[in-house]
Amino acid sequence: MHEYAFDVKLAAVVRVNARNRRIAERVVNNLSGDSVALSHILGARARLTEFSTDDCSPRLFEIDGEEIEHE
Secondary structure (H helix, E strand, C coil), X not given: CCCXXXXXXXXXXXXXXXXXXXXXXXHHHCCXXXXXXXXXXXXXXXXEEEEEECCCCCEEEEECXXXXXXX
C-alpha cells in the first residue's frame, strides 16, 4: 500500500469548547499544525466538524514521502 499526499484547500466549521469567547477566538485565529498544543494550553478543545474543498482540484505532491515533479 502507498501513501499519497495532496495539497487541498478546505472551507471548514470549527467548534471550540472554551471558558470564554476570547479564548475560543484565539484558538481559531491560530489554527495550524500546532493548534492542538495551543488548545491544551488554553484549556480549550477545537474540533473540525464539517468541511468541503474549494473548486480547485487537489494537487498531488508526494508519493511514499518522495516529492513528485509536476509537468
